[in-house]
Amino acid sequence: RLVCSFHVGIRGKDIVVLGVEKKSVAKLQEERTVRKICALDEHVCMAFAGLTADARIVINRARVECQSHRLTVEDPVTVEYITRYIATLKQRYTQSNGRRPFGISALIVGFDYDGTPRLYQTDPSGTYHAWKANAIGRSAKTVREFLEKNYTDEAIAGDNEAIKLAIKALLEVVQSGGKNIELAVIRRNQPLKILESKEIETLVAEIEKEKEEEAEKKKQKKST
Amino acid sequence: MEYLIGIQGPDFVLVAADNVAASSIIQMKHDYDKMFKLSEKILLLCVGEAGDTVQFAEYIQKNVQLYKMRNGYELSPAAAANFTRKNLADYLRSRTPYHVNLLLAGYDDTDGPGLFYMDYLSSLAKAPFAAHGYGRFILNLPSFTVRLIDKEGIHDLEKLTLGAK
Numbered sequence: 253r254l255v256c257s258f259h260v261g262i263r264g265k266d267i268v269v270l271g272v273e274k275k276s277v278a279k280l281q282e283e284r285t286v287r288k289i290c291a292l293d294e295h296v297c298m299a300f301a302g303l304t305a306d307a308r309i310v311i312n313r314a315r316v317e318c319q320s321h322r323l324t325v326e327d328p329v330t331v332e333y334i335t336r337y338i339a340t341l342k343q344r345y346t347q348s349n350g351r352r353p354f355g356i357s358a359l360i361v362g363f364d365y366d367g368t369p370r371l372y373q374t375d376p377s378g379t380y381h382a383w384k385a386n387a388i389g390r391s392a393k394t395v396r397e398f399l400e401k402n403y404t405d406e407a408i409a410g411d412n413e414a415i416k417l418a419i420k421a422l423l424e425v426v427q428s429g430g431k432n433i434e435l436a437v438i439r440r441n442q443p444l445k446i447l448e449s450k451e452i453e454t455l456v457a458e459i460e461k462e463k464e465e466e467a468e469k470k471k472q473k474k475s476t
Numbered sequence: 477m478e479y480l481i482g483i484q485g486p487d488f489v490l491v492a493a494d495n496v497a498a499s500s501i502i503q504m505k506h507d508y509d510k511m512f513k514l515s516e517k518i519l520l521l522c523v524g525e526a527g528d529t530v531q532f533a534e535y536i537q538k539n540v541q542l543y544k545m546r547n548g549y550e551l552s553p554a555a556a557a558n559f560t561r562k563n564l565a566d567y568l569r570s571r572t573p574y575h576v577n578l579l580l581a582g583y584d585d586t587d588g589p590g591l592f593y594m595d596y597l598s599s600l601a602k603a604p605f606a607a608h609g610y611g612r613f614i615l616n617l618p619s620f621t622v623r624l625i626d627k628e629g630i631h632d633l634e635k636l637t638l639g640a641k
Contacts, residue, residue, distance in 0.1 A: 291545060292545065293545060312546065315542060315545045315546055316542060318545070319538040319539070319541055319542045319545070320538070322538055322541075323534055323535065323538045
């Protein structure tokens with residue numbers, strides 16, 4: 253099944269955020285079986301866009317590699333290392349005979365063991381790049397432009413601000429608001445946390461309020 | 477001589493291991509930790525052939541962690557014990573068997589505390605109390621690491637120092 257949804261990743265100072273558009277499922281379908289944000293290790297996680305079945309394979313290989321790395325060098329992987337591993341895996345499948353490339357783009361976030369936050373993006377060709385903030389999936393270009401304007405030092409000054417920036421980016425694309433947003437955060441030295449829909453609703457309400465206040469201020473400025 | 481002991485209580489498991497790393501008559505370390513944390517509520521105590529102990533225990537440790545990453549929840553102590561035993565058994569009749577004696581202690585949220593005895597021949601027994609080693613020589617071992625596992629997790633207790641001071 254193709255996952256044509258939209259994903260955004262934000263690298264803050266002490267937090268990394270992954271936001272994903274949750275597609276509404278069929279009435280009889282169990283919602284929780286559709287998981288697009290996966291932990292690779294306690295300090296790294298990834299979101300993918302593309303063929304879910306292909307993603308399962310890549311994620312499994314990455315999880316094994318994370319533990320294998322810990323076993324051989326007694327250190328957790330750096331985000332760059334595991335990204336490079338996934339990218340190398342993808343590239344191999346573009347150059348071997350009889351195999352087709354993995355149909356997924358991935359956003360990989362986490363903290364290195366020295367505390368630096370990282371965000372990387374890979375695509376089916378096997379290339380990877382580091383980003384401060386990025387979006388993949390449908391309407392990614394529009395959101396990237398939004399992020400280019402709104403990713404400032406102020407915007408990521410605190411954990412909550414970074415999360416709100418991710419939600420704002422998602423709201424540009426997602427029609428029905430908080431209910432169709434899935435958000436995961438990793439804070440330094442803490443495991444992956446997937447936000448509950450209540451927390452997301454509260455933050456969405458805050459953002460709406462801030463927007464209204466901004467609009468009010470502008471109106472007042474114009475009238476004076 | 478290395479020593480391990482485990483005691484299962486009504487809602488906890490208490491384990492202790494000596495802290496000596498020795499080669500024949502030379503005691504190289506007096507602060508060696510023989511307990512491996514497999515998960516938030518499971519400890520693997522491991523003694524035996526030098527090298528085999530750490531190699532085997534760390535291999536099991538990483539595989540238990542991999543299970544957690546793949547499935548989103550941790551292996552139960554019983555499952556981890558059986559997994560460990562199976563690995564030991566598979567290697568037993570190979571060219572490279574692991575000569576290790578183990579105690580696996582854990583707390584299962586549904587079944588409660590559990591203590592599992594395993595030896596280098598890959599036997600497995602769930603027991604209320606168990607030990608490896610020759611207890612008579614405790615007096616020659618300067619200190620023991622003591623830990624407790626209950627529903628909250630693994631707790632470090634005060635090191636036991638026995639023998640002449």
